[in-house]
Amino acid sequence: MSERSVNRLPSRIRDSVLIEQRRAAIVRAARKVFRDKGFHVATVRDIGDAAGLTQGTLYNYVRSKEDILYLVCDHLVQSYQDAVTAAIERESDRGRRLMAALRAVVEAMMEHQEDILLMYQESHALDRAGLRSVLRRVSAFIGYFSELLAEARADGLVEYDDIPLGADILTFLPAIVALRRWHLAKHPNPERIADNLVRFLAQGLGIKLREAN
DSSP: OOHHHHHHSOOSOOOHHHHHHHHHHHHHHHHHHHHHHOTTTOOHHHHHHHHTOOHHHHTTTOSSHHHHHHHHHHHHHHHHHHHHHHHHTTOOSHHHHHHHHHHHHHHHHHHTHHHHHHHHHHGGGSOHHHHHHHHHHHHHHHHHHHHHHHHHHHTTOOOOOOHHHHHHHHHHGGGHHHHTHHHHTTOSOGGGHHHHHHHHHHHHHTOOOOOOO
């Protein structure tokens, strides 16, 4: 759970650590309930039961089912950021940092397919402030990829020169694993989808890797 999501939603509880812990439990429960029942059919009581919280206790941490949807969307974007951050920490070469980031975001989207579908299908249910907050976080994530691309290009490791568009492509195209999974299920080598998607992106950018020392 990100600090931003803890701070954005009002709570009747003052303990920020407890808020973060309880909202993380609510998100875990909501992801399962939304998968099983769908967002519109699921109720706050269903989510409270799955989280082991009474409905009254749950309302100490969120105001509505829409708040819970916001927390799920926020968690999804945070998972992308955490995966990329962890992956690039192990690399010093800028070309390899970019490749590690590509791999991380593809694998994160494969892992969170259900959440991606929920976000694309139901984000319209967020209130205006919630939607703006999620979109700002997505924009920051795109900006992070812009920096990685610009750094690698400055080192002569990337041929593609439209950095803003490239960052949008890199952060959106991997979502195909969720948005087209109904068709990708017919892929002759499903276990190679991640590898092939990373290779496709790398070739499109014209990434040139230096020999490892």
